[in-house]
Amino acid sequence: MSSSGKGESKSRSTSRGDLTEVADCVWEIARAGGMRVPGRVYADETLLPQILSDKGLEQVVNVAHLPGIVSYSLAMPDIHWGYGFPIGGVAATDPSEGGVVSPGGVGYDINCGVRLVASSMRREDVEDRIPELINALFRDVPCGLGSSGAIGKLSPRDVRDVMADGARWAVTRGYGTETDLDRTEEGGCLSSADPSTVGKRAIERGRSQVGTLGSGNHFIEIGYVDEVYDEARAAAFGLGLGRVTLMIHSGSRGLGYQVCDDYLDVMQHAVPKYGISLPDRQLACAPVESQEGRRYLSAMACAANYAWANRQVMMVLAKRSIAGVMMAGEAELGLRLVYDVCHNIAKMERHRVGDREKLLCIHRKGATRAFPGDHNGVPDCYRSAGQPVLIPGDMGTHSFVSAGTHTALDETFGSCCHGAGRVMSRTKARKAARGRNLAEELRRMGVYVTAEGKATLAEEMPSAYKNVSDVVDVMDRAGIARKVVRLKPLGVVKG
Amino acid sequence: MAERPHYTEIDHTADVGVEFCAHDLVSAFERAAACMFDLISPLNEIGSGWSRRVAVEGRSGDLEHLMIRWLSELLYMATSEQVLLSRFRIEELDVKGCGAGDGSRIVALVHGERINAACRTIRIEIKAPTYHYLRVEETREGWMVRVIFDT
Structure with missing residues (x-):
């Protein structure tokens, strides 16, 4: 007896010979078999061998099988092997052509994302106080597996309010300001959220995790602007050379995992119901216009809103923590949100396809929105600079801030890479870290790190990742996102 | 303390996975659960003073679905009860849907220990077991199982 692979067609491997360079840093995988569109990968000769070393491209091909997919199954240069979608994958589906929504195209950590806070502090102001600052952040923002208790346990009704209102829920309770909402993707709230589509288990898991970092690759980082590539845009973002920054990376925690889990199960039933054939069951999906599709999108929006509230609360806790150590007011330190982006999401967005504008479902799985300044989704303060x-x-190395462009809108449905992208498995990273004192190595590189678990530190070691500069350069060369500044870390709290 | 299960860790870029061969289907399900919790925290360090009976239903004849439902249920139990599980004894396994419902079914008694963050080694957080590359298949050697977890 073997397991029953309902609704499956066969997955196929991809090699260098399957890639054709169609423009600088753009490679195409031609349509074959059940692919409905070609694949497109953004990479250069440096990154290609790494990209070809795992099953990420096979997943680009798999995603091209989704019903209603438009133009291309896209991969950003940080692409690596995920589950279902590759990490760094982007796919747009057209609901009017039977286009589907796939929970696997969003992932378990719905609206995992990043927010960046600028300040008027100079590197010299904080350099000697980094251990003190990082230890204070570690104390004040709960982190690690199942972390809880940042703001007290919420009632189920409160959780429903968080899911309906997103970051605004936090602001109305004294966590931040209206300006923060203006500088958050979608204003920190997807209006399509309907808490009645979220199950009891997810709500229960959400009761104690607003304002918590979690574990894995989530972090809080203090750094500074160490290189400016575009003076005008850096000024618009408030990121001057040598100024201190705060970056927060987290998502929707257990509530998001549960929403994904619940709806993946719903989709397992929807696949045969709608006669969909897929090469990987993790891509299970339903038409956007079906009851299953609409309910998933509403529940996913709830989890996305929870994540925005989570990062909003965490930012305020972190600002207070920094102000406490520096013995100065937040205003005096010039702490202000630059922007908050999500990188695991499916959203209904209007995009031009050929000569027509269409409402599409954009899946970004480990990919960041990158809109030009004149797009109505970008706040007025960034009209000239772009998102x-x-x-x-x-x-251990750097982070970057880039700016969205019209080319991104034209080529990638307004999407860009989301990070360096892993190149070494967690198992290999743990082996490579054996017998080494990673915290000490990082300290010698000028980065003070504190982590809830030693294993996390090993798995997240710098050599486990691609060179982020290579990844960002590909996006810049392809015109998708223009480099604005580079940030150098000084201290990191790992979950 | 429980024994650590035998498995091969899959070299997946972003996540973690396990692969093993079991002599029958009951031990395939039991060992899959043991592997998942061993990835979180070595089972030989986890006690078994806490216990609970768990029932899970899946689609009739769909072993992959039943495997994901089984592992997801245990993961939810661990999160909501704040326990780490270490022993899994399946009392009933019906894969053809002859049980109370119209689908497949597992009833099991599981043992574990309350999480005490101060003295417990948590290696990784597992968000969920996934269908990606999932395998629950009978071969000449026995039941081959492969599961990749989102971490």
Whole structure:
């Protein structure tokens, strides 16, 4: 007896010979078999061998099988092997052509994302106080597996309010300001959220985790602007050379995992119901216009809103923590949100396809929105600069801030890479870290790190990641997102 | 303390996975659960003073679905009860849907220990077991199982 692979067609491997360079840094995988569109990968000769070393491209091909997919199955240069979608994958589906939504195209950590806070502090102001600052952040923002208790346990009704209102829920309770909402993707709230589509288990898991970092690759990082590539845009973002920054990376925690889990199960039933054939069951999906598709999108929006509230609360806790150590007011320190972006999400967005504008379902799985300044989704303060695109690197080297462009709108449905991208498995990283004192190595590189678990530190070691500069350069060369500044980490709290 | 299960860790870039061969289907499900919790924290360090009976249903004849439901249920139990599980004894396994419902079914008694963050080694957080590359298949050597977890 073997297991029953309902609704499956066969997955196929991809090699260098399957890639054709169609423009500088753009490679195409031709349609074959059940692919409905070609694949497109953004990479250069440096990154290609790493990209070809795992099953990421096979997953680009798999995603091209989704019903209603438009133009291309896209991969950003940080692409690596995920589950279902590759990490760094982007796919747009057209609901009017039977386009589907796939929970696997968003992932378990719904609206995992990054926010960046600028300040008027100079590197010299904080350099000697980094251990003190990082230890204070570690104390004040709960982190690690199952971390809880940042703001007290919420009632189920409160959780429903968080899911309906997103970051605004936090602001109305004294965590931040209206300006913060203006500088958050979608204003920190997807209006399509309907708490009645979220199950009791997810709500229960959400009761104690607002304002908590979690574990894995989540982090809080203090750094500074160590290189400016575009003076005008850096000024618009408030990121002057040598100024101190705060970056927060987290998502929707257990509530998001549960929403994904619950709806993946719903989709397992929807696949045969709608006669969908897929090469990987993790891509299970339903038409956007079906009851299953609509309910998933509403529940996913709830989890996305929870994540925005989570990062909003965490930012305020972190600001208070920094102000406490520096013995100065937050205003005096010039702490202000630059932007908040999500990188695991499916959203209904209007995009031009050929000569027509269409409402599409954009899946970004480990990819960041990168809109030009004149897009109505970008706040007025960034009209001339474009949307800030936040690209964290590994904890030892650099992170980048880029700006969205019209080319991104034309070629990638307004999407860009989301980080360096892993190149070494967690198992290999743990083996490579054996017998080494990573915290001490990082300290010698000028980065003070504190982590809830030693294993996390090993798995997240700098050599486990691609060189983020290579990744960001590909996006810049392809015109998808223009480099604005580079950030150098000084201290990191790992979950 | 429980024994650590035998498995091969899959070299997956972003996540973690396990692969093993079991002599029958009951031990395939039991060992899959043991592997998942061993990835979180070595089972030989986890006690078994806490216990609970768990029932899970899946689609009739769909072993992959039943495997994901089984592992997801245990993961939810661990999160909501704040326990680490270490022993898994399946009392009933019906894969053809002859049980109370119209699908497949597992009833099991599981043992574990309350999480005490101060003295417990948590290696990784597992968000969920995934269908990606999932395998629950009978071969000449026995039941081959492969599961990749989102971490």
